[in-house]
Structures are given as structure tokens and as C-alpha cells.
Amino acid sequence: MIAGLVFDLGFTSNPDFWIFVVFFFIISFYFGYFWRSRESRVKWLIEQANLKTQQILELEKVNKEMLDKNRELYTKELELTMANKHLQSLEDAKSKFISVTTHQLRTPLAAIKWTLDMATKGQLGTVNDEQKKFLGKGLESTNRVISIVNDLLKIDSIDEEHTRYEFHPADLVKLTEDVLFEFHNQSEIKKIRLNFVRPEASIPYLDIDASKIRIALENLVDNAIKYTIEGGEVAVIISDRRLNSAEGAIEVSVSDSGIGIPAGETSRVFQKFFRAGNAIQKEPDGSGLGLFIARDIIEKHGGAIWFKNRLNGQGTIFAFTLPLHQKKV
Amino acid sequence: MDKKKVFIVEDDEFLRSLNAKKLENEGYIVAVAVDGQEAIDNIPKELPNLIFLDLLLPKVNGFDVLAKIKADPTTKDIPVVVFSNLGQREDIEKARGLGAIDFLVKANFTLDDVVAKIKEILK
Numbered sequence: 001m002i003a004g005l006v007f008d009l010g011f012t013s014n015p016d017f018w019i020f021v022v023f024f025f026i027i028s029f030y031f032g033y034f035w036r037s038r039e040s041r042v043k044w045l046i047e048q049a050n051l052k053t054q055q056i057l058e059l060e061k062v063n064k065e066m067l068d069k070n071r072e073l074y075t076k077e078l079e080l081t082m083a084n085k086h087l088q089s090l091e092d093a094k095s096k097f098i099s100v101t102t103h104q105l106r107t108p109l110a111a112i113k114w115t116l117d118m119a120t121k122g123q124l125g126t127v128n129d130e131q132k133k134f135l136g137k138g139l140e141s142t143n144r145v146i147s148i149v150n151d152l153l154k155i156d157s158i159d160e161e162h163t164r165y166e167f168h169p170a171d172l173v174k175l176t177e178d179v180l181f182e183f184h185n186q187s188e189i190k191k192i193r194l195n196f197v198r199p200e201a202s203i204p205y206l207d208i209d210a211s212k213i214r215i216a217l218e219n220l221v222d223n224a225i226k227y228t229i230e231g232g233e234v235a236v237i238i239s240d241r242r243l244n245s246a247e248g249a250i251e252v253s254v255s256d257s258g259i260g261i262p263a264g265e266t267s268r269v270f271q272k273f274f275r276a277g278n279a280i281q282k283e284p285d286g287s288g289l290g291l292f293i294a295r296d297i298i299e300k301h302g303g304a305i306w307f308k309n310r311l312n313g314q315g316t317i318f319a320f321t322l323p324l325h326q327k328k329v
Numbered sequence: 330m331d332k333k334k335v336f337i338v339e340d341d342e343f344l345r346s347l348n349a350k351k352l353e354n355e356g357y358i359v360a361v362a363v364d365g366q367e368a369i370d371n372i373p374k375e376l377p378n379l380i381f382l383d384l385l386l387p388k389v390n391g392f393d394v395l396a397k398i399k400a401d402p403t404t405k406d407i408p409v410v411v412f413s414n415l416g417q418r419e420d421i422e423k424a425r426g427l428g429a430i431d432f433l434v435k436a437n438f439t440l441d442d443v444v445a446k447i448k449e450i451l452k
Contacts, residue, residue: 103385106414110435111343117439118351146436153417182421185433188449189442 144285169205195235219290228258253319336377365389384413
């Protein structure tokens with residue numbers, strides 16, 4: 001109808017009119033387009049805003065959960081710290097108890113030992129053979145008690161089930177030197193030569209629990225000296241197994257010129273409390289724990305321990321390996 | 330030949346008297362202290378050739394006595410043998426660190442061993 005009107009009014013012959021019409025359609029087309037796209041853009045914006053709001057709400061929810069978990073963790077950490085402090089004070093109390101007790105036990109034990117020793121040697125007056133014999137037995141028993149007290153100290157520090165092993169890089173050569181220093185009195189008194197053969201080339205630090213390895217080595221050296229007669233020799237040799245095998249390990253051997261291990265008893269040597277017949281004869285005092293403890297320590301380090309009889313002459317060689325590094329747990 | 334003087338610091342009366350008696354029998358002059366304070370007071374006066382030092386002592390403990398002796402120029406060169414019934418690693422190392430030349434656990438040695446040790450040190 002409007003079109004009819006427009007036609008009748010005679011505009012149609014005017015070219016400007018048609019330009020205007022085309023313009024009008026173009027403009028209204030674009031206008032419509034922009035209007036619709038504005039609508040959809042607004043719609044799109046609103047949708048996006050909604051999405052974002054949802055995301056923010058979710059993030060807030062997660063945040064709250066994390067905060068709650070954090071609070072839980074913090075409480076647990078506090079609990080752990082308190083438990084740790086408690087354990088530490090128990091450990092300290094235990095150590096103190098052990099050192100005070102051993103001191104208190106050792107003092108009267110030393111007194112008994114010295115008295116019996118002097119009496120047996122006739123330094124407190126003449127003794128006949130019979131008296132000497134009995135005093136000697138008393139002295140032996142005393143020495144056995146002293147030896148047990150000494151071992152108790154060592155056991156306490158390595159209660160197998162509960163003890164913590166802490167591995168740190170350590171100088172095995174220096175550790176061995178220190179251990180041998182501890183024994184120089186004993187070996188001098190027994191006139192036994194103590195030799196230390198260091199590795200040909202310097203070895204790196206090993207990941208070990210130094211205080212435990214110390215105990216293991218002490219036990220081996222102690223045995224070597226105990227079971228070797230006067231004038232004998234004990235040698236400690238450290239060698240680098242990497243030089244002639246694929247193993248990343250260092251080997252420590254302790255050899256003695258002593259009484260050896262009887263054939264029938266070799267399989268029981270590392271058993272708890274086991275002492276070979278000839279060992280008991282040579283040295284009545286001994287707990288039978290030294291090798292048991294040493295093996296436990298070496299195995300906890302991932303090493304191996306073994307012994308063999310010496311080929312030329314008498315004596316035994318005990319040896320153990322220690323890997324350079326501990327596997328990370 | 331001059332008689333050598335040995336100073337014993339030991340709080341247990343019986344051990345102290347046994348030790349002193351033994352050393353006197355062997356021809357040494359013996360001076361004693363029953364606690365850490367007596368040791369600090371008398372060692373500079375007695376100026377012995379050798380000191381046997383217990384660690385667990387009343388009043389002043391053995392480690393402090395050792396530190397004091399080694400800090401005093403008149404006494405720092407006297408050899409000190411720690412003679413104790415403690416014997417844990419830390420004790421031995423601490424004593425060595427403070428200047429003790431040796432560490433003996435009383436219960437592990439006889440008095441004859443002690444005499445042999447003295448002879449060796451004072452050679």
C-alpha cells in the first residue's frame with residue numbers, strides 16, 4: 001500500500017529517489033544487523049558473565065575446601081611436632097638413664113675387678129693355689145658381667161626393630177682410624193700388632209650411618225684382638241671394589257692370626273648369642289652378640305658380610321662391603 | 330732418680346684408695362682430689378707429672394676440669410689420662426678434643442694395666 005502511494009506520487013522517476021531507497025535498504029539492513037548482533041552480543045555477554053560467575057563460585061568452593069584441608073594439615077603438623085618432641089625427650093631420658101646406669105654399675109664392678117685381680121696376683125698377701133683358683137673364678141665372673149654391661153650399651157643404640165638409620169656422607173678411612181685408636185691400648189697390652197692398610201687411591205665419602213658402622217667395625221676388631229694370642233697380628237684393609245668388579249662398593253676386611261672358627265660351627269657364627277667352643281675357651285667373657293649386631297648393621301646398609309679362614313697359617317678374615325650410595329626411599 | 334708424681338681425681342673413695350695404694354707401692358708420689366673443685370685448686374699447686382681424671386665428679390665435672398687445666402699455662406702441658414666409667418663415643422671424642430691424651434674405661438682395665446700405661450707415658 002505504501003509502495004502504491006510512493007509510486008503514485010511520482011517519486012519513482014527521480015533517480016535521487018532510487019538512490020535514497022537503496023541507501024534506505026542498505027542502512028536498515030545494517031541497522032537491523034547491528035541491532036540483532038547487539039542483542040546476540042548482549043546475550044553472549046550475559047552468558048559469559050553467568051559462566052564466569054559460576055566459575056568464580058566453583059573456585060571459591062575449592063578455595064574453601066583447600067583452606068579447610070590446610071587447617072587440618074596444620075593441626076596434624078602441630079601434633080606431629082609435639083609427638084616428635086615427646087619422643088626426643090624420651091630418647092634423651094633413655095640415653096641419660098643408660099649412661100648413668102652403666103657408670104653406676106661399672107664403678108663397683110671396677111672395684112671388685114681390681115680387688116680380685118690384686119688378690120689373685122698375691123698383691124694383698126700370700127695366697128695358696130686353692131685360694132688363687134677361687135679368686136680367679138670370681139675375677140672371671142666379674143669380667144663377664146663387665147662385658148655384658150658393655151654390650152648392653154651397644155645393643156641399646158641399635159635396637160633392631162625400632163632404630164632409625166640416618167645416612168650421611170662420611171669418611172670411612174677416618175672412621176676406621178678412630179676405631180683403631182680406641183683399640184690401641186688393648187692391643188698394646190696383649191702385644192698384638194694392629195695394622196691399617198688404606199685404599200690405594202683415595203675413596204669418596206660413603207652414604208652411611210657412621211655411628212652404626214663404627215659399632216660393626218668395633219665388634220670385628222674386638223673379636224680379632226680377643227681371639228688372637230700374644231704376639232699375633234690384626235690387619236684392617238680397606239679396598240675399592242670398583243677397581244675390579246662392577247660393584248659400586250667399598251670392602252673392609254679384618255684379619256687376625258687367631259684361633260679360627262671350627263669347621264662344624266661355621267654356619268652358626270652370626271647367630272644371636274652364639275659363641276664357638278674354642279672362643280668360649282679362649283675368652284670366657286663374651287655375649288655372643290658382636291657378630292649378630294654387626295651383620296644387622298651391614299645388611300641395613302645394603303651390604304654383605306662374610307668370613308673365611310686364612311689360607312696360610314691360622315686365623316680368620318671377616319669382611320663386609322658397603323655400597324657407596326643408599327637407594328632413596 | 331726423681332720420684333714421679335701422679336695426681337688422681339676420683340670421687341669414689343674405694344677406687345681412689347685402691348688406685349693410690351697401688352701407685353704408691355710402685356714408687357710414685359700420689360696426690361688426690363675427691364671432686365672437680367679440689368682438682369682445679371690443687372693441681373696448679375702440686376704440678377704432677379701425670380693426671381688421672383674421672384669425668385663424673387661432684388662440684389665441677391671432669392670435662393670442665395680438663396678445660397681449665399689445659400687453659401692454665403702452668404698446667405697445660407701435664408699429660409691427662411681420662412679414667413672414667415662413661416665410655417660413649419661423644420665422651421671419648423669430647424675428651425680428646427679438650428686435650429686428653431688417652432681415655433680408659435675403669436672397668437675394662439686392671440690396676441697393673443694402669444701402671445703399665447703410666448710407665449709408657451712418663452718414659
